[in-house]
Amino acid sequence: MLKKNRLTSMLLAQAVALAVLPAAVSAAELDIRITNLTHGNHFTPLLVAAHAEGQHLFQVGEPASSSLQAMAEGGDLTGLNTDLAGLSADIVSNPAAGLLPPGQSTQFSLNTADSNTRLSVVAMMLPTNDGFVGLDAIAIPSEPGTYSWTLNAYDAGTEANNEVINGAGAPGALGIPADPLGKGGMNASGVTDMEVNDRVHIHPGVVGDSDPTGGISDLDSRVHRWLNPVARIVVTVN
Amino acid sequence: MNRYDLSKILPLSALVAALALAGCSSDNEEMERRSFRIDLVNLTANQPMSPPVALADDGSAWWSDGSAASEALEHLAESGDASGLINGEDGAVQAGGLLLPGMTASLTVATDDAQPMLSLATMLVNTNDAFSGLTAEDLSDLQPGEQRVLWLPARDAGTEANSESAASIPGPAGGGEGYNADRDDVTGMVTLHPGVVGVEAGASDSALDASHRFDNPVLRVTISAL
Numbered sequence: 424m425l426k427k428n429r430l431t432s433m434l435l436a437q438a439v440a441l442a443v444l445p446a447a448v449s450a451a452e453l454d455i456r457i458t459n460l461t462h463g464n465h466f467t468p469l470l471v472a473a474h475a476e477g478q479h480l481f482q483v484g485e486p487a488s489s490s491l492q493a494m495a496e497g498g499d500l501t502g503l504n505t506d507l508a509g510l511s512a513d514i515v516s517n518p519a520a521g522l523l524p525p526g527q528s529t530q531f532s533l534n535t536a537d538s539n540t541r542l543s544v545v546a547m548m549l550p551t552n553d554g555f556v557g558l559d560a561i562a563i564p565s566e567p568g569t570y571s572w573t574l575n576a577y578d579a580g581t582e583a584n585n586e587v588i589n590g591a592g593a594p595g596a597l598g599i600p601a602d603p604l605g606k607g608g609m610n611a612s613g614v615t616d617m618e619v620n621d622r623v624h625i626h627p628g629v630v631g632d633s634d635p636t637g638g639i640s641d642l643d644s645r646v647h648r649w650l651n652p653v654a655r656i657v658v659t660v661n
Numbered sequence: 662m663n664r665y666d667l668s669k670i671l672p673l674s675a676l677v678a679a680l681a682l683a684g685c686s687s688d689n690e691e692m693e694r695r696s697f698r699i700d701l702v703n704l705t706a707n708q709p710m711s712p713p714v715a716l717a718d719d720g721s722a723w724w725s726d727g728s729a730a731s732e733a734l735e736h737l738a739e740s741g742d743a744s745g746l747i748n749g750e751d752g753a754v755q756a757g758g759l760l761l762p763g764m765t766a767s768l769t770v771a772t773d774d775a776q777p778m779l780s781l782a783t784m785l786v787n788t789n790d791a792f793s794g795l796t797a798e799d800l801s802d803l804q805p806g807e808q809r810v811l812w813l814p815a816r817d818a819g820t821e822a823n824s825e826s827a828a829s830i831p832g833p834a835g836g837g838e839g840y841n842a843d844r845d846d847v848t849g850m851v852t853l854h855p856g857v858v859g860v861e862a863g864a865s866d867s868a869l870d871a872s873h874r875f876d877n878p879v880l881r882v883t884i885s886a887l
Contacts, residue, residue: 459852460852460853463855525850604847604848633863633865644862649853649855650814650853650855650877652853653853
């Protein structure tokens, strides 16, 4: 199955390359595979962007932009897509055509312009309040070859990690939109109503509990926790 | 220190250990026989690891992230029984006992394959189905005298729910059942492990405590080409 997928992707990549070849000179033709390594967390639609040095979707130790907040709290990529269009970035938005479940991979191609030498990735992790998987502006290797990075889970610092699943995904609305795994609880009192660090930081992890109908958390401590890393990205530079 | 009931964790390991280096021969000059020493350090606080097993061969993978575990891997991850993973493989080697927290085990693997691919695995025995190791690691570029150091995470075989109940944990913290053919995990595939919760963190029916928690990496592997 693995080989077949790779072959399909190679054929697709060739087809795309042929189609765009006369139009522009590309700095790099990338085949990218992203794997959700977690045991019980879905990723919302991924945003993968090649952009110029000095640009960032997020930075640790800095406050999240409102566009990043919308992604981290509700999986909404609208703002980040608009921001990146203004930066002439090369983007692949939602390569998995929806959620990327635990253990699953998505594979796609990205052709980059000369000036777009950095690669970034974000997606919200569900179920969390404002947790996201992120890769911040790594240098895209210029030598042809296959390269791999592991990605950590970040906290956008924009919402208290109360761990209450109540459908809230809009910025400023406290709560977790959903648990796509269907293992979430209800009627939790909430772990906390404070976000103590309002800058982007490594996510402290979720607490959870063992009570599906109450307790402090609607997350299941034996299902929804994770350890870093939470994703792997493999980039083939052609 | 706790006494470890080996019969629950490694029913077949004694048989397997005898396979080490069987049939080694250097008089066939067309075969380039290569050897690698593998030093493994258990980095966890309180997770004894089942006797690590290693094999360098032509590269068939023991698992793949995102795919369902084989029955052989399920045995390893739920009970520490590696016999299925190395079934019939002359070059397989296994440590003589548990790799306890903080301790080091050394194995030497030899292979005639032109492109030696290393697989190794061990169970974190105070869990339902956590294991660590690597699979199909290409050693062909590692020249004699060189070393490669890998810091490995804990994986979840995806074959057993992480109930943390005493009845389902074969290690000393539980003393319960090892392998069970049922597959009742939330995601029935190999992923990284989410960690264990333990009784202090609110899992009141857990057989585990704070000392059994772990973070990545859990295993350091140093491969030395001989």
